[in-house]
Amino acid sequence: MRTGIATVSLSGVLTDKLAAIAAAGFDGIEVFDNDLIASPLSPREVARRCADLGLAIDLFQPVRDVEGVPPDRFDAVLHRFGAKLGVMEELGATTVLCCSNVGADALDDRDLSAEQLHRLGDLAAECGVTIAFEALAWGRHVDRVGQAWDVVRRADHPAVTVAVDTFHLLARGDDGAALAGIPGDRIGFLQVADAPLLDMDVLEWSRHFRCFPGEGTLDVAGVVAATLAAGYTGPVSLEVFSDVVREADPADTARDAMRSLLLLDDQLRATLPPAPVAVEPAFLEVPAGRGVTPALRALGLAPVGTHRSKPVTRWSNGGVDVVVNDDDAAELSLGVTAAPVAGIAERAKALLWPEVDRTRGAGEALLPGIGSPSGLHLLVSAEAGGPDHWADDFVGTAPAAEDLVAIDHVVVAVPTLRLNEEVSFLRSLLALEPGAPEEFMEPHGRLRSRAFRPRTGGLRVVVNVEDTGAAPATGITQVALACSDVRARVRALRDAGVPLLAVPDNYYADLDARFGLDAELLADLRAHSLFYDRVGDGELLHAFTGPLATGFHVELLERSGGYDGYGSAGTHVRLAAQRSAGQLASGG
Amino acid sequence: MRTGIATVSLSGVLTDKLAAIAAAGFDGIEVFDNDLIASPLSPREVARRCADLGLAIDLFQPVRDVEGVPPDRFDAVLHRFGAKLGVMEELGATTVLCCSNVGADALDDRDLSAEQLHRLGDLAAECGVTIAFEALAWGRHVDRVGQAWDVVRRADHPAVTVAVDTFHLLARGDDGAALAGIPGDRIGFLQVADAPLLDMDVLEWSRHFRCFPGEGTLDVAGVVAATLAAGYTGPVSLEVFSDVVREADPADTARDAMRSLLLLDDQLRATLPPAPVAVEPAFLEVPAGRGVTPALRALGLAPVGTHRSKPVTRWSNGGVDVVVNDDDAAELSLGVTAAPVAGIAERAKALLWPEVDRTRGAGEALLPGIGSPSGLHLLVSAEAGGPDHWADDFVGTAPAAEDLVAIDHVVVAVPTLRLNEEVSFLRSLLALEPGAPEEFMEPHGRLRSRAFRPRTGGLRVVVNVEDTGAAPATGITQVALACSDVRARVRALRDAGVPLLAVPDNYYADLDARFGLDAELLADLRAHSLFYDRVGDGELLHAFTGPLATGFHVELLERSGGYDGYGSAGTHVRLAAQRSAGQLASGG
The missing domain is CATH 3.20.20.150 (Divalent-metal-dependent TIM barrel enzymes)
Structure with missing residues (x-):
């Protein structure tokens, strides 16, 4: 052509x-x-x-x-x-x-x-x-x-x-x-x-x-x-x-x-190396820094391994892994598993997506790194059990299952002018498919948001654009962790001294107006600063931290009954609460 | 109500x-x-x-x-x-x-x-x-x-x-x-x-x-x-x-x-003091500063009077007056004549338009000052011959008519978010009426532009909004002066060492394609860096300086045959030329 x-x-x-x-x-x-x-x-x-x-x-x-x-x-x-x-x-x-x-x-x-x-x-x-x-x-x-x-x-x-x-x-x-x-x-x-x-x-x-x-x-x-x-x-x-x-x-x-x-x-x-058919979230890589370790401990993660050749520690809680990188040049990155790893790297190259520089020791996982327009760094690992699996580069104890289930989704913020490119990254490289665009009122403008998922596989990425006149945040701004018991995790965070985003009482009054919730559940939601949504039989309970030393907000969530969304009905309340708390309103 | x-x-x-x-x-x-x-x-x-x-x-x-x-x-x-x-x-x-x-x-x-x-x-x-x-x-x-x-x-x-x-x-x-x-x-x-x-x-x-x-x-x-x-x-x-x-x-x-x-x-x-029915441009007020005097001299203006009580000098050439203010707090302002002066001041007050602070000596013109959202300062004078005429505050020789005819129009730049307010200022205070909105490609975005005129009277104000991602200029960015002989004025400016905006040769080739101009006119336009437009029997010849020490670009123009526009067909060329010359592309 x-x-x-x-x-x-x-x-x-x-x-x-x-x-x-x-x-x-x-x-x-x-x-x-x-x-x-x-x-x-x-x-x-x-x-x-x-x-x-x-x-x-x-x-x-x-x-x-x-x-x-x-x-x-x-x-x-x-x-x-x-x-x-x-x-x-x-x-x-x-x-x-x-x-x-x-x-x-x-x-x-x-x-x-x-x-x-x-x-x-x-x-x-x-x-x-x-x-x-x-x-x-x-x-x-x-x-x-x-x-x-x-x-x-x-x-x-x-x-x-x-x-x-x-x-x-x-x-x-x-x-x-x-x-x-x-x-x-x-x-x-x-x-x-x-x-x-x-x-x-x-x-x-x-x-x-x-x-x-x-x-x-x-x-x-x-x-x-x-x-x-x-x-x-x-x-x-x-x-x-x-x-x-x-x-x-x-x-x-x-x-x-x-x-x-x-x-x-x-x-x-069919001129390009094929796109992966299944993509799963695998881990987050976080640059080391003051406050990172306490934040991870508060989330229930514990160190379980060290990298064979690099100053990197693996922290884990159940299905959630975070690797903390002591290298000064480290960047906040998202690790995914997908196959075939080498093919995805070739596809990225053919599509002109920039490679992220990474050193690699002998016998270590290939783990190619690819940069998105928003500054998201994506690291691609093979699945467990074969060669090129990221976790095999770590020596240590196997993590014990605890109360975190998985990385549910990652929120990426991108400047308005680069939205099309970021979307192209997710679609062209990983074959993720877009959900419906959504738009939310934010106290000083608007937040446009769109969720992306593979046809098969568990990765969910939400791309946000803020139109507020202010310089927007970029890259990963929020990470949502699925919990087996979100209330318990909220209590544990509070015990560890991590405050949660304050939810206005009026929000709970409106929840009751909309859903007719029973008094006990309502009191429980309020006590745990939880947002709530319901669609059919599906329910979502979720809470938010402020920005942590990890570089992103954490959302803690618990889905049940097949709930598949992101709690959009409450997003405007969260954005206003974040704005009131003086936090960047860039979560999703 | x-x-x-x-x-x-x-x-x-x-x-x-x-x-x-x-x-x-x-x-x-x-x-x-x-x-x-x-x-x-x-x-x-x-x-x-x-x-x-x-x-x-x-x-x-x-x-x-x-x-x-x-x-x-x-x-x-x-x-x-x-x-x-x-x-x-x-x-x-x-x-x-x-x-x-x-x-x-x-x-x-x-x-x-x-x-x-x-x-x-x-x-x-x-x-x-x-x-x-x-x-x-x-x-x-x-x-x-x-x-x-x-x-x-x-x-x-x-x-x-x-x-x-x-x-x-x-x-x-x-x-x-x-x-x-x-x-x-x-x-x-x-x-x-x-x-x-x-x-x-x-x-x-x-x-x-x-x-x-x-x-x-x-x-x-x-x-x-x-x-x-x-x-x-x-x-x-x-x-x-x-x-x-x-x-x-x-x-x-x-x-x-x-x-x-x-x-x-x-x-x-009919609850407000009535709007003026005729508004004419009267003068520009320019803060004194290095380079202002040479710029005015190059435009053919000469000092003809001094203010009775303030460190202000009146410069004049034919129908164009500029007053140069030595006061440190002076701001670039537009003087207009309109009647009744006191009524307009009352109307401004009733409409919550902010008053611009001005001292006034005994017996001097009322000359109320009103600030627009873009930062345009408007000074309102009575017409010549009655009380409250601005020029009566100056002592000196009457200006001799020369080659400048009038202030043809003033271009005001306003940030996107304040466009509605600026338009409201012109419409509500002065009863100016908007022309059709126009949009021009600018090398790094778009320029939206709209001209305003009173139903009767000669004031023309063009309001520009730049959507280029860069911090926009605000207030008066360009002043167009009508000349009796624009070619002669261009030559005089050049003799005075003021460079004009360079016009690409390709523009003249396109002019010829569009209008079939005779070779002599075309050579003449090219020699004088003139832009050209024609509608019916009407013609516009105009040229642009770079930003002067006066704080604004000057456009020199000559209208004939009833030409009533602003040369829109060439605006994209001018914007690109201004961008190439490293000038702010905020003229109109």
């Missing part, structure tokens, strides 16, 4: 964009005319810069409102188009995207449109240029790919082809079937973009909410597959506008964009 | 909200249940806090999904409603807002809904409480005020009334006429909110984009007038949710909210 991206898809000035696109390994670009117009580089200088960077200029775009034009004004179109052909000659570009007319005065006359495109085709052909004619989803009279193809067919000119844009096509409710009957060599260009399904004006949707394939909900792969099946052999080129890419770092955007094409290609042709 | 506001309309925790609401002078509040639930204060403590602050609790809201409930689950509703009545008793609140059912299982049976509301009415009446039943615009079966009134009429209970909410009513396409036939004493509560007209899902629109009356485009005043005409005598209470109010400072929001009610009241009953 030949990869491309439009310069409009990144922030910065043109030279910033070209550098970022080249660094991410793209084959070619679409030059967005406004980027060129605003650049101090001449078209020839841009062409030279691209050549130096190894980037082909696959498309010049857009030229607008060129067909369906009232005949008395078509001379101005010819002048404008001719001028842009001159620019293209200097750029060395040989395909130009022409969009369907959006003008209020556009004429609804396909023969006229065809005739005008034919005349432009003559001009283009003289310069060795091909026109790709695109149906904008908000075109005045041509807004579907089938209509654009009809005009191109009538134009009947070798230099006039149709453009396929997945966003415009899918936004109008078409799918790959809309390309039936279009020969592949009559498709002049393929632009790809995804978007979340939003019920709003299509132009605003397109301008502000497009995203890279796989980050939205449109069937981009289906349209790309149909285009390739028709025989199209040109670039698969990303054209994404959004409030996010306008502001994000262009290097980040370019990598995120390239990954989306790697995943798209994998979806169509 | 009795004024109220819902606590959900402000950011912060409940106690922050109450303090901000009281400081802005509201009569009463709506207690948003979730605010109470998340508060560590008991309902009685909240009641006491409100009493201390002089705030009545006019409404408790909302209780959801209480009618159209499958009968086997109505007992749970009675339990929930009863519990909330208990809370209300402690709060001392006597009106409760019940929203129409949004549940997928809600029954479409008005008699059932009426019967259920009747039973709730019995419970409420026992506690001295009245129910106000509201049709949510996204209610499952009751989504228009007429339907809610039909249910209330059938419920036939003195404690069951209908609520009017301007947003819900107008969002469904109704207007004040929808209230025909509803007696005023059967309207239990009036909630007001405005919104910009957006083509999107109503629930999302409501959650994220509501604003205070006059800040959107809905006919809020019409519905309020109809409600009052029906005989409603209760509070006019603001209920606004938005991404802005979630994050903004609650004190700012509360003042902005109160102003919107003062303006609404004025619209209905």
